[in-house]
Amino acid sequence: MTLAIETIDLTHRYNKKLVALDRLNLRVEQGCIYGFIGPNGAGKTTTLRILAGLLSPTKGEVRLLGERLTTRAAQRLVGYMPDFFGVYDDLRVWEYLDFFARCYGLRGARLRQVVDELLDLVDLAGKRDAFVQTLSRGMQQRLCLAHALVHDPPVLLLDEPASGLDPRARVELRELLRTLRDMGKTIMLSSHILSELAEVCDAIGIIDHGRMIISGPLAEVQQQLATGARARLRIARESDVVLALALLQRHPLVSAASAAAADPRALMIDFSEPLNEEQCAAILAELVNAGVAVSEFSARSENLEELFLRLTATTGQTNS
Amino acid sequence: MATHIRRPLLNPILVREARTRMRGFRPYLILTVFLLLLILSAFGIYQYMVFQARTGMVVLSSHIGQALFKGLAFTEMLFIVLVAPILTSGAISSERERLTYDMLLATPLKPGQLLAGKLIGALSYLLLLIVASIPVFSTVLIFGGIELRTLIWVVLLLGSAALFFGTIGLFCSSLFGRTTPATIASYTLVLILCGVPLLVASIWPQFSNPMGQSPPPWLLYLNPFSAIVAVTTVTPAAFQPDVPFFSVNDPFMVVPFLSQFSVGIIRYAQEGPVLMPVYRATLLGFWLGTFILLWLSSHLALPARRWRPRWSDLGFVAAVGAIALLIWMRIDWWWIVPPVDPWLMPVEPVPMPVPIDPAPVP
Incomplete structure (x- = not known):
């Protein structure tokens, strides 16, 4: 089966000195939720930005669904939600999704249909005409996730999606991620809230100092590392x-x-x-x-x- | 699954700008302040002309029309120069500050589309201001004295200035990561283009050799205020086919500070006197500057590999090249060479007085 995400010796340096990624090899299977764990500065965001086509790696190769990564391929295949996401305060909820859908070339009846479906999916149909600034943090997070889905990408990259959410919003987000996995999406998410990943992820990878320490199905990783109970x-x-x-x-x-x-x-x-x-x-x-x-x-x-x-x-x- | 992505039919940034530009109280406040400023200017100029008539000057109805037109055009230009950079100086930097820039870059939207959408959005608001000012401008029609040609030049100058000063804001917004430094840099550039040449021109006569010389016209080539005064001032003062007479001064001193500067010259060609106003160079300079700044901004807005050549560069090169070619080919149309004063460079040597021999002492 073709891997959803594959990186081969991915290396990235900032200003030719600071090594953010050091020969990172990552393999994410299709249709799974992959948790990407690492301390601050480990290289999680750099990896996700490279996969989203926002950063060019210094060395190495990236393949998305077997296709070599280009900016166009990333735009088509990836939905990206950054760690610190912004919202346009002066837009209404439906206008926010409408704007991003237009960026992907959607128009007419299809545009309206996508906006309605996504509002239903993230449970914001009731807030359709509300201004984005009036939404709670959890709702804004869901709206931002919906924006990454407007072009129906097979791969979703979510950078710290659960940060700053209250317990109820976390549960809702977890449910939403499971729904998206059931829809056939491959989801890669980074997080510091590790217990969250344990509950929702099928596979995890632990990264530190730009290197992958361990990666694989959750149970397998836990078994490999079990040194005692x-x-x-x-x-x-x-x-x-x-x-x-x-x-x-x-x-x-x-x-x-x-x-x-x-x-x-x-x-x-x-x-x-x-x-x-x-x-x-x-x-x-x-x-x-x-x-x-x-x-x-x-x-x-x-x-x-x-x-x-x-x-x-x-x-x-x-x-x- | 998304198999392919179509290019947007209508610029999404423009759609968003259209939806949000008039939200909140600020756009209405700016519009109100602008119209109040214009009305007060019109009223002040009218009162001034009435006062001139009372002091014994011959003030015709057309004089009042011309004075009103000049004053209102100047006020409108002042407003455009001040408002256009602020409307665009947050175009890119505000997206960076709001943390939406990465989200935009992850979409197929190109930096050029982002810049174009922001610029057109800002210009459409300025166009709204200009359209809203038409009722105030129409008071000129009561008095007359304005040619259609002058009106077209003024509209062209206002539009080009809006484009140029809007692009200055865009350029600074792309260059700086934050809106405050971008706004400060925009206004610094505006000051360099508008204030400094006027200041230099005002002290030029005192420091020229010999003293009292007019400042060189190139000093005011990119100055929108000298251009607007040139359009509204350098007009035939009286129609006499045989002896054309041009007024390059402002007899009623409606814009007293500016009317002292060289806003154009009269060249005495073989076919007779030829009017050479400065606004032609201003207009061409604005067009050239707009495309150069847009080209720089389109590269600065990129997140990485900013200066790698792109296909879109060809369009900019073509536009800049075409304007540069036009400027070169029509150099005699806009390039002002001030006539040399005859007493400074006489054609024939001035005969020296013959020294008088002292009378022989008897």
Whole structure:
């Protein structure tokens, strides 16, 4: 199957000195939501701007749906929503979409149809005649997303689409992204809100200092990076904490055990390998048999945020 | 899926400008201030002419018409010079400030279309101002004294000035990332073109050698005010086929500051006196400047590889080349060479007085 987005050794330098992208290889399959994660200055926006045809790479190759990237191809195949998007305050909602639709050469009945359909899609039909400046941040975000869809592009590039949104607006945006994926669009989005990506993305890529650290389906990435699982333990009596810590630190499967600073009765346990349910039960039984009053025991795997922090910290150390 | 993208039939920027230009109170405020300024000017000039008649000067009805026309045309030009740059100095920079520039560049819209849409939008508003001023201008018809030819020249000059000064704003907007520096730079250019030559011309006679010489006409070639005064002032004062008489002065000093400057000359050719007003050079200069600035702006508006040659450059080169060729071919039509004063360069050597020998002492 042809890849929706493919970059081969993509390199970009600003002013011939600052390396923004360093031989970045990216592969995004058609019809998936791809999350692009990285700290500030990692090269996310530069990558998206190159894919949108707004920036020419210093070196390397970009292919969109198998087609070599040109400005015309990017305009035709890509819908782009920048991280800091602008709205024309003096335009009404329908006029805003009408303006961008005209930029793509739409006219007549088709133009009106597209505007109406997009307003329905982003749930702004009720705000059709309102001025853009009167919309909430979440509504403006949806309107901006709608502007990127006026020419029905197969690929959507969204730079930090969830930034500045309240929880309700985030949920709405997530639903909208799923709807667009079901419509067959390939969506690539960058974000700092990693938990958001975990809930909506099919695949992720982690970038730091212009280099792709890891990329692939979400579950695969998490599995590849799983160096151990974690568990949270809560002790009913404070007097049992020392005993519990001593028992846990002696256990062969435990790599580290510590009490939380804010709550001394809450213990965090890092295991050297992922545990199955029986192993968890055995550890719990050992503690109870030793007379430790355990009020809570929950095993959990490393989340995306922890993965991201660990990976970017490792890269930072390597580079320094 | 989008298989192909058609070029917009109607410039989308122009459609947006048409929708939003008259929104809010500002356009109406500018229009009101402009019309009030014109009405006050017309009333002031009329009162001035009445006063002249009361002090014993011969003031004909046509004199009042000419004075009104001159004063109103000057006021309108002043307004265009002040308003045109401000209407366009935010064209590109405001898109950058509003963070909509990337969104526009991601569409098939070309920087040239963006500039053209913004310029035409601003000019259409100026055209609205000019059209709205027609009732005030029509007071001239009550008194008469204006030829149709003069009217056409004035309209041509006002239109060309609107285009040129609007393009100055566009150029500065493309050059600077923010609107405030772009507006300041536009007005600095306006001051250099309009104020500085007038200032130099006003002190020229004091510093010329010998003193009292008129400033060179090229100093005022791109000055819209000297051009508007030239159109409305350098007219045949009396119709006498055998002895044509031109007035290059303003007998009633309607625009007193400007009427002192050289707004044209009379050249004595073989077929008789030929009128050489300065506004011809102004008009050609405005057209040339407009296309050069538009060409520069179309490159400056690009986000990357600004100075890489493009196909659209051919159109600009053709337009600029055609105007330059016209200017070169018709140099005798606009190039003013002031006549040399006969007493400065006499044809024959002035006979020196014969020294008188002292009378022999008897």
